[in-house]
Amino acid sequence: MKDPVPFPLAGLRASSVEYPVDVLGRIGAETAKALHQQVQAPLALCGQAVLAAMSTSVSSFGRVQSIMGGETYPISLYLLSIAFKGERKSRLEEFTLDGVEDFQEERTVALMEQQKVGKGTPLSGRSSAIVAKRTDFESLLATMAQGPGSTLWTNDNAIDCFGRYIQSNEEQQAIVAALIRLHRGKAVSLVSSDKCLRVSGVPLTASLRLEPDLLYDVYSDSEFLPLELIDRFLPCFPRTAISMRVIKEDETLDENSHIKDFKDKITKNLWRNLSLYMGKEENVLKISLEAKSVFANFYNKIEEELARGGIYEQISSFADRSLEHAIRISAVIELFNCDHGKMSSISVESAKSGCRFADYYLGEYLTIVNYRYAFLKSSELNALGNWMVEKHGPHGSWSVNEIAQSGPQGIRGNTKKRDELLSWMDEHHWIKLEETGNGRRKSKVYRINPKIENVLH
Incomplete structure (x- = not known):
C-alpha cells in the first residue's frame, strides 16, 4: 500500500468534524x-x-x-x-x-x-x-x-x-x-x-x-x-x-x-x-x-x-x-x-x-x-525523527525499547514524553505502529515513513 504523505509541523491536518x-x-x-x-x-x-x-x-x-x-x-x-x-x-x-x-x-x-x-x-x-x-x-x-x-x-x-x-x-x-x-x-x-x-x-x-x-x-x-x-x-x-x-x-x-x-x-x-x-x-x-x-x-x-x-x-x-x-x-x-x-x-x-x-x-x-x-514540541519531534532516520534509515523499523537504550537525551528516560511524541508522529504519518510475530511472540514495532525526511529539519 502506498505510504501516506507525512504532515509537516505546521500541519495539513485539522479536525475531522464535518462542517454543519x-x-x-x-x-x-x-x-x-x-x-x-x-x-x-x-x-x-x-x-x-x-x-x-x-x-x-x-x-x-x-x-x-x-x-x-x-x-x-x-x-x-x-x-x-x-x-x-x-x-x-x-x-x-x-x-x-x-x-x-x-x-x-x-x-x-x-x-x-x-x-x-x-x-x-x-x-x-x-x-x-x-x-x-x-x-x-x-x-x-x-x-x-x-x-x-x-x-x-x-x-x-x-x-x-x-x-x-x-x-x-x-x-x-x-x-x-x-x-x-x-x-x-x-x-x-x-x-x-x-x-x-x-x-x-x-x-x-x-x-x-x-x-x-x-x-x-x-x-x-x-x-x-x-x-x-x-x-x-x-x-x-x-x-x-x-x-x-x-x-x-x-x-x-x-x-x-x-x-x-x-x-x-x-x-x-x-x-x-x-x-x-x-x-x-x-x-x-x-x-x-x-x-x-x-x-x-x-x-x-x-x-x-x-x-x-x-x-x-x-x-x-x-x-x-x-x-x-x-x-x-x-x-x-x-x-x-x-x-x-x-x-x-x-x-x-x-x-x-x-x-x-x-x-x-x-x-x-x-x-x-x-x-x-x-510548535511547543517541534525541537523534540525533530530530534526523535532524525534519530530514527540516522539509526535505521528512512525505510527502517524499530521498537520502543530502543529509545530507552539509545534515544535522544531528554526523551529516552521520560516514558510519558516518549509516548506523547510517538502518538503525535503516528497520527501525522511520520511513523506507523505495526505488530509482528504470532501468539505470545507478537510484538509492536514502529515503521518509519520513507518520506519522513521531507518534514524533518
Missing part, C-alpha cells in the same frame, strides 16, 4: 455545496464564505436579544479560516460576494440619479461601498464611516489585520481594542495627524485567513493578541484540498442556479434592510420561548464541561462566549432565510442551527489549541 453546512438553510447550504464541488476548496472554507456573506446581508437589521438579562448583541460575525495559500478562499469570495457587489453598484446608480434630480434622503450623501478587501485597519474604518450601514472586512492575511507588524505597540493595542469594541457594537474613533474617523452603528462582519504556521502566534494569549479578541473569532481549520483537485468540465458557477439564488437573496436582503431599518430606531430581534429553552440547554451543557477535567476546561474563555456565538449565528440564519420582511423572534429551528454551529466551532478551537503542541 446543512443548517445554513436551503439556499446557503446548496451554495456552499456547489462551491465545494466546482471550486474544490474545503467545504468548511466554502461554508465560511457563505456565512460571511449571509452575515453582511442581514447585520444592519439591528441587534439580537440575549437570554440573560437585558443584554443584546450585534447581528454580525467574526470568522477566521485557517488555511494555506492556494486553498482558493479569494476565489470563493468572487462568487459569495457577487450579491453584495451588485447591491453596491445598484446603490451607486441610485445615488447618482438622486443627485441628478436634486432629491435628497438621510442616506443619499453616503457611499455605496460596504466591502473592504485586503485593507489595513485605517482603511477599514474609512469604509465603515462612509458605507450604508454594514461592512464586510475580508483579508487573506489575518496577522497583518491584527497589527502584528506595526512598529508602535500603542497603535497595535489600539487596533485590538477597536476590533473588540466593533464586535460589541460600540462606537470607535481614530484620530491621526491628517484625519479623524468615527464609526458608530455600523456592524462589522470579518472574514480573515490565517496561515497554519502562525497558529502559535495568534492562539497564545500574548500581549500582542489577547484572548479577549481571538475568542470573538469563529475558527475553522479544515483538511487541505491541495493536491486532490482535478479539472472538471461541468457547468460554470456563473450558470449554477444555486449560486444565482444566493446572489439574488443577498442583494434582496441588503435593499430590504436599507429601506426598513437604516436611520430608524434600533430594532431588536427577540428569541421565542421555545428557542430560549434550546439556548438554555446548550449553555448548561457547556457549563458542565468547563469543570476541572471537562472537555472545555482548557478553552474556557472561548467556551464562555459560545452562547453568544450561538445566538448571533441563529439570528443570521433566521433573518437570511426569512422571506417576509420583519421578523418577530428566533425560531426553534434557527436556535438549534446556531447551537450546532457553536458546537462545531468549539471543536475547531479545541483542535487548534491541541495542535499548538506541534
Whole structure:
C-alpha cells in the first residue's frame, strides 16, 4: 500500500468534524455545496464564505436579544479560516460576494440619479461601498464611516489585520481594542495627524485567513493578541484540498442556479434592510420561548464541561462566549432565510442551527489549541525523527525499547514524553505502529515513513 504523505509541523491536518453546512438553510447550504464541488476548496472554507456573506446581508437589521438579562448583541460575525495559500478562499469570495457587489453598484446608480434630480434622503450623501478587501485597519474604518450601514472586512492575511507588524505597540493595542469594541457594537474613533474617523452603528462582519504556521502566534494569549479578541473569532481549520483537485468540465458557477439564488437573496436582503431599518430606531430581534429553552440547554451543557477535567476546561474563555456565538449565528440564519420582511423572534429551528454551529466551532478551537503542541514540541519531534532516520534509515523499523537504550537525551528516560511524541508522529504519518510475530511472540514495532525526511529539519 502506498505510504501516506507525512504532515509537516505546521500541519495539513485539522479536525475531522464535518462542517454543519446543512443548517445554513436551503439556499446557503446548496451554495456552499456547489462551491465545494466546482471550486474544490474545503467545504468548511466554502461554508465560511457563505456565512460571511449571509452575515453582511442581514447585520444592519439591528441587534439580537440575549437570554440573560437585558443584554443584546450585534447581528454580525467574526470568522477566521485557517488555511494555506492556494486553498482558493479569494476565489470563493468572487462568487459569495457577487450579491453584495451588485447591491453596491445598484446603490451607486441610485445615488447618482438622486443627485441628478436634486432629491435628497438621510442616506443619499453616503457611499455605496460596504466591502473592504485586503485593507489595513485605517482603511477599514474609512469604509465603515462612509458605507450604508454594514461592512464586510475580508483579508487573506489575518496577522497583518491584527497589527502584528506595526512598529508602535500603542497603535497595535489600539487596533485590538477597536476590533473588540466593533464586535460589541460600540462606537470607535481614530484620530491621526491628517484625519479623524468615527464609526458608530455600523456592524462589522470579518472574514480573515490565517496561515497554519502562525497558529502559535495568534492562539497564545500574548500581549500582542489577547484572548479577549481571538475568542470573538469563529475558527475553522479544515483538511487541505491541495493536491486532490482535478479539472472538471461541468457547468460554470456563473450558470449554477444555486449560486444565482444566493446572489439574488443577498442583494434582496441588503435593499430590504436599507429601506426598513437604516436611520430608524434600533430594532431588536427577540428569541421565542421555545428557542430560549434550546439556548438554555446548550449553555448548561457547556457549563458542565468547563469543570476541572471537562472537555472545555482548557478553552474556557472561548467556551464562555459560545452562547453568544450561538445566538448571533441563529439570528443570521433566521433573518437570511426569512422571506417576509420583519421578523418577530428566533425560531426553534434557527436556535438549534446556531447551537450546532457553536458546537462545531468549539471543536475547531479545541483542535487548534491541541495542535499548538506541534510548535511547543517541534525541537523534540525533530530530534526523535532524525534519530530514527540516522539509526535505521528512512525505510527502517524499530521498537520502543530502543529509545530507552539509545534515544535522544531528554526523551529516552521520560516514558510519558516518549509516548506523547510517538502518538503525535503516528497520527501525522511520520511513523506507523505495526505488530509482528504470532501468539505470545507478537510484538509492536514502529515503521518509519520513507518520506519522513521531507518534514524533518
